[in-house]
Each structure stands twice: as structure tokens, then as C-alpha cells.
Amino acid sequence: MLKEHILKHILFTAMACIPLMAQADDVAQTIINQGNKQGAVACMACHGIDGGGNAAGGFPRLAGLNQTYITHQLQSFRSGKRNNPVMQPIAKALSDTEIEQLAAHYAAMPLPAIAPAGGDPALLRKGEAIATEGDWDHGIPACFQCHAANGAGIAPDFPAITGQSAAYITSQISAWKSGARANDPIGLMKSVAGKLSADQVKAVSTYLANQPLTIGNQK
Amino acid sequence: MKNTIATALALTMLTVSGMSVAAGTPQSKATVFTPPSEATIPDDEYGRTIRMGKNIFDDTQHYAKQYVGNSLNCVNCHLASGRKPDSAPLWGAYVRYPAYRTKNNKVNTLGQRIQGCFKFSMNGKAPAIDSPEMIALVTYAHWLSSGAPVGATLKGAGYPKLAKAAAAPDFIRGKTVYAENCQICHGVDGEGKIIDGKTVFPPLWGSTSFNWGAGMHRIDNAAAFIKANMPLSKGNTLTDQQAWDVATFVMSHERPQDPRFTGDVAQTKKEYHDEDCKYGDTVNGKVLGGSN
Numbered sequence: 403m404l405k406e407h408i409l410k411h412i413l414f415t416a417m418a419c420i421p422l423m424a425q426a427d428d429v430a431q432t433i434i435n436q437g438n439k440q441g442a443v444a445c446m447a448c449h450g451i452d453g454g455g456n457a458a459g460g461f462p463r464l465a466g467l468n469q470t471y472i473t474h475q476l477q478s479f480r481s482g483k484r485n486n487p488v489m490q491p492i493a494k495a496l497s498d499t500e501i502e503q504l505a506a507h508y509a510a511m512p513l514p515a516i517a518p519a520g521g522d523p524a525l526l527r528k529g530e531a532i533a534t535e536g537d538w539d540h541g542i543p544a545c546f547q548c549h550a551a552n553g554a555g556i557a558p559d560f561p562a563i564t565g566q567s568a569a570y571i572t573s574q575i576s577a578w579k580s581g582a583r584a585n586d587p588i589g590l591m592k593s594v595a596g597k598l599s600a601d602q603v604k605a606v607s608t609y610l611a612n613q614p615l616t617i618g619n620q621k
Numbered sequence: 622m623k624n625t626i627a628t629a630l631a632l633t634m635l636t637v638s639g640m641s642v643a644a645g646t647p648q649s650k651a652t653v654f655t656p657p658s659e660a661t662i663p664d665d666e667y668g669r670t671i672r673m674g675k676n677i678f679d680d681t682q683h684y685a686k687q688y689v690g691n692s693l694n695c696v697n698c699h700l701a702s703g704r705k706p707d708s709a710p711l712w713g714a715y716v717r718y719p720a721y722r723t724k725n726n727k728v729n730t731l732g733q734r735i736q737g738c739f740k741f742s743m744n745g746k747a748p749a750i751d752s753p754e755m756i757a758l759v760t761y762a763h764w765l766s767s768g769a770p771v772g773a774t775l776k777g778a779g780y781p782k783l784a785k786a787a788a789a790p791d792f793i794r795g796k797t798v799y800a801e802n803c804q805i806c807h808g809v810d811g812e813g814k815i816i817d818g819k820t821v822f823p824p825l826w827g828s829t830s831f832n833w834g835a836g837m838h839r840i841d842n843a844a845a846f847i848k849a850n851m852p853l854s855k856g857n858t859l860t861d862q863q864a865w866d867v868a869t870f871v872m873s874h875e876r877p878q879d880p881r882f883t884g885d886v887a888q889t890k891k892e893y894h895d896e897d898c899k900y901g902d903t904v905n906g907k908v909l910g911g912s913n
Contacts, residue, residue: 538701543854548806550816559805587805593855 430507433500441495445504448488454514457567457611463516466565466617469509470558476501478585485582513615516565521608529609532602542597545606548590554616559587565615571607651776656704656712656765667760674761677754678703678711681743682820685754690744691877692813692820692829698742698837700850703765706777707849707856713778715766732759741835744877780845786865790840792904795870798863802852803871811874826874833879833900833910834893837872841897844868873904875912886910 437443445464449455453465464472478484479493496504521529531537533553536544546553548560555562563571577583578595586592598606662668677684679702681694696702703711718731729737732755736747748754769775799807806822807813813824824830836842848864850856859867879900883889886908890901900910 536701538705541854541856547821547853550821551819556814556816556821588802588852588855590852590854593858 426503427507429500430503433496433504434507438495438500442492442500445492450514452514453508453511454516454565455567455570457519457569460567460569460573462567462570463514463565464508465511466513466615467509467561468555468557469505471555471561472505472508473501474585476505478583481585483583483585485577513565513617516615518614519568519608519611521568521612525605526609526612528602529605529607532598532606533609537597537602540597542594542602545594545610548594552616553610553613562615563610564613566611568604568607568611571610572603575603575607650774651778652770652773654712654766654769654773654775654777656710657767662764667764670757670760671764673753674757674759674764675702677757678761682818685739685748688739688743688745688748688754690746691824691831692815693743693823693831694820695738695743697820697823698846703762705850707781708846709779710765710777711762712766712769713775715762716769716771716773716775717778731762735759738835740880742831742837744830744832744835780842781849782841783845783848783861783864786844786862788862790844790865790869792866792870792873795866795868798859798867799870802859802863803867806853811871825871826876828877830876832877834881838876838900839896839898840865840868840872843872869899873899873902873909875907875909878910882910 432438433442434445434449437445448459448461449464450461453463455461455463475484476493476496479486479489480496482490493501532542533545536542536547545563548556549563550556550560553562553564574583575595575598578586578592584592662671673684678695678699681689681696682692698708699705699710700708706713714734715731718734719728720734721727722729722734724737730750732750735755735758736750739745739747803825807825808822810827811825811830812827813820813829814822831837837846844861844864844867847868848857848859848861851859879889879893881889881893883892886901889910894900902909
């Protein structure tokens with residue numbers, strides 16, 4: 403009797419949940435494909451159908467990034483702590499709920515197939531040294547100390563930095579240097595960016611864009 | 622005038638051998654030293670031993686497993702493979718041993734000093750002085766100090782002592798500093814972060830950290846290390862007061878027992894902990910060192 407009751411309850415909850423979850427995901431998918439008709443245009447146009455971004459446009463990959471991280475970025479665009487003329491109006495046109503749903507959706511997407519970008523071997527070696535050992539003479543820790551081996555990220559605060567184009571990585575380091583991006587916890591990434599020379603930025607972003615994508619601890 | 626010339630001369634002479642004299646600070650007599658670059662490790666047996674020493678230092682968990690009893694690696698407290706000034710770098714250490722230590726009331730060789738870090742900081746057991754691991758570590762330290770004068774106090778050796786705190790260091794204030802500046806990496810319970818068996822952010826207290834006999838459990842040592850090196854990439858950004866407060870907070874948590882434990886906390890405290898530390902004190906209703 404009791405058992406039956408519990409079973410019914412579980413069944414009911416499960417049935418009630420599936421459509422709800424599906425609905426949330428539908429909302430996210432609709433915004434990604436068509437926008438939200440409130441001023442947020444289709445994400446897909448820039449971030450790709452598979453969420454893999456677009457190297458030529460400098461649009462980052464979103465698929466497989468950590469959910470908390472994505473939410474934090476959209477809120478930062480909204481508050482202006484991350485200053486970008488393209489993304490700010492889009493983020494401002496999204497509701498809190500839509501942000502949550504989009505973040506959950508992108509985080510759950512499979513890793514897109516992004517081919518390593520290649521690069522000059524000497525430049526790649528220089529970049530590898532910065533990523534794996536840092537440049538302590540200038541107070542720069544290895545990138546992978548905070549972003550994990552292979553740059554796969556350490557959830558929730560340290561994003562994956564592979565699967566991003568050299569152009570995008572370079573643009574973000576510049577944004578920290580100029581103050582256009584000021585949303586990082588304890589100013590950690592700002593302090594690292596501030597110490598990197600232009601040559602180092604070139605080397606390390608080339609190296610990172612040539613690394614294969616792994617999930618690691620990013621989820 | 623005469624003095625200036627003498628200094629200039631000394632400077633030139635020292636620079637010739639790869640060093641110069643630092644000016645201005647209280648450490649002004651200390652010699653500035655730059656360790657050799659990794660590219661210059663020779664390709665012979667000496668070079669292979671140096672590399673082995675570096676591997677042990679960076680990944681002690683893997684290369685000296687049998688001597689380690691926690692989740693740490695030497696590099697966690699001696700940054701940049703033992704190169705970074707102000708994190709007790711190996712090149713600074715090599716030239717100051719043998720030295721007298723109050724810890725055991727004896728003159729210690731560098732090997733014996735390293736044995737201490739295995740026993741206490743790594744909560745493990747000491748490799749023998751003639752073990753391959755110890756030979757490799759001492760060889761690595763020797764090579765890093767190539768060209769440094771024996772017996773010199775090099776600028777950046779040890780952890781730079783902090784002036785006494787203006788206000789008595791405080792657990793509660795330290796807790797706030799910790800939440801705002803440290804927790805993101807070292808965790809709510811100081812547990813750090815381990816991914817795929819590799820320590821990414823080292824634990825600061827608890828059963829997987831260093832034990833109650835380690836140098837870092839002393840609040841003065843920890844405050845000095847933290848001020849100069851933490852948060853990672855932002856060394857020397859905390860105020861002295863914040864460093865003292867957060868060191869007090871971190872070192873007021875339970876950790877593995879002091880290997881010199883006599884069976885009684887009060888007695889162990891009396892015999893071995895006449896220093897700036899919380900061992901044997903009661904914090905939040907518990908006697909530190911009393912629960913293991």
C-alpha cells in the first residue's frame with residue numbers, strides 16, 4: 403500500500419520533471435537558434451551550431467565550459483565588469499532564468515571537434531614553457547597551475563583555456579591589461595595578464611590553440 | 622668617496638662572477654644571485670642526477686613515493702622548482718649548510734636538513750643520506766647554487782621575516798582573509814584540490830597536509846611565506862597584518878601528529894614547541910594535537 407503510494411509518487415514526480423527539464427532545454431535551444439525576441443540575438447550565429455565558436459571572428463567556444471563559469475560571464479557582461487560592445491547588449495536582454503538555462507545547456511553539450519591550429523615550432527616550444535612552467539623571473543606561475551594540466555580547467559572558477567582560438571585568448575589578455583575585463587576572482591588573472599609581454603602572449607596563445615580538447619575537471 | 626669606490630670595485634668584481642650587491646634594503650649586504658638556466662644542465666651522469674633531483678622536488682609523490690606520507694610535493698613550499706627567491710630556494714640553502722639548528726641542537730648538513738622536510742613537511746620518513754633520492758636532491762641543489770660563494774647569505778634565501786604584527790594576530794580576522802583570498806584554491810576546509818591523483822592546490826591542514834613538527838606550522842614562518850608568495854601570482858599584495866591573521870587562522874587547525882610525540886600533548890608542547898605556534902592550545906574547544 404505504502405510502497406504503491408511511494409511508487410506512484412516517484413512516477414508522478416519523474417513524469418512531471420521530464421517535461422519541465424525538456425522545456426528549460428527547449429527555451430535554451432530556441433534562444434540559441436532564434437534569439438529571445440527581447441533583443442538577445444541567436445547565439446548560434448557567432449558561437450556556432452555545435453557551440454564551438456569561430457576562430458576567425460574571435461568568438462569563443464561555449465560547449466563543454468563549466469556552467470557556473472558561463473553564468474558568471476553572462477552576469478559580468480550585464481554588470482559591465484566585462485566590457486564588450488557585442489556581448490553586453492545581448493546579456494542585458496537575457497533574464498536570470500534564461501542565463502541559467504543557457505549556461506546549463508552549453509555546459510552539457512559535447513565537446514566540439516576543434517582541430518589543433520598548428521604554429522611555428524619555436525613559438526610553440528616557448529608557449530609550452532610558459533603554460534607548463536611559467537616565467538617565475540617575472541612572477542608568472544605556469545598557466546596550468548590554475549587551469550590544470552592540458553588547460554582543461556578546474557571547476558568551477560578556473561575555465562578551460564583550450565578549445566579557444568589564439569585570437570580570442572589574446573583578446574582576453576589584452577582586455578585584462580586594459581581593464582575592460584575586471585570580473586576575475588581576487589584579480590588573479592588580471593595579475594597574470596599584467597606581467598605577460600606581447601611576445602609571451604603570442605607564444606602562449608599559439609600553444610594553447612594547438613592543444614587538444616579534454617574535459618578534465620572542467621565540469 | 623673612498624667607500625663608493627670600494628663598493629663600485631666590489632660590485633664589478635662580484636658581477637664578473639655572476640653576482641652583484643643589492644643596495645638600499647636592510648638586506649643590503651646580501652649577495653644577489655641568479656641560478657643557472659635549465660638549458661645548461663650538462664648531458665652526463667652529473668646532469669642526469671640533477672634532473673632526477675628536480676623530478677623528485679617537483680613530483681615527490683611519484684619519484685620518492687616511499688618516503689612521503691601526505692599529498693604534498695617539495696615545490697609546494699619552495700616555488701618554481703626550488704628557484705623562487707623568498708620561498709626558501711635551494712640555491713640559498715646549499716651555501717648555508719652545514720649549520721647549527723636549535724631544532725635538534727646540532728650542526729646539520731644539507732642532507733640532514735632535507736631529511737627534516739621529509740619527516741615533518743612531507744609527514745613521511747627520511748631517505749638515507751646515501752640513498753639515490755637524497756644524492757639527487759643534494760646534487761640538484763648544488764647545481765642550482767653554481768657560482769655562489771660558500772657560506773654567503775644570498776638575497777632571497779629563506780622566507781623573508783615579517784615585522785611583528787601591529788595588532789595581535791587574530792583567528793576571526795584571519796578567517797575572513799582566508800575566505801576572501803585563499804578558499805577559492807585551498808578549499809573551505811583547507812583540503813586543497815587533487816585532480817587525477819595529482820595535487821593541484823595543496824592542502825593547508827587536515828590529515829593530508831604537513832604535520833605538527835613541520836616548519837610551516839610556526840605562525841612566523843607561515844606568515845612570512847604567505848606574505849611573499851600567496852595568493853599564487855599575487856605575492857606581496859596582502860598587508861603584513863593580513864598575512865599574520867591568515868597564518869594564525871590556518872595554523873589553528875588540526876593536522877597529523879608531531880612524530881616526536883611523547884604520548885602526551887602538554888609534555889610534547891613543553892619539550893618541542895617553545896615557538897610561535899598553536900600546538901597544544903585549545904582552539905574552539907579542542908586541544909590542537911590532541912585528536913590523533
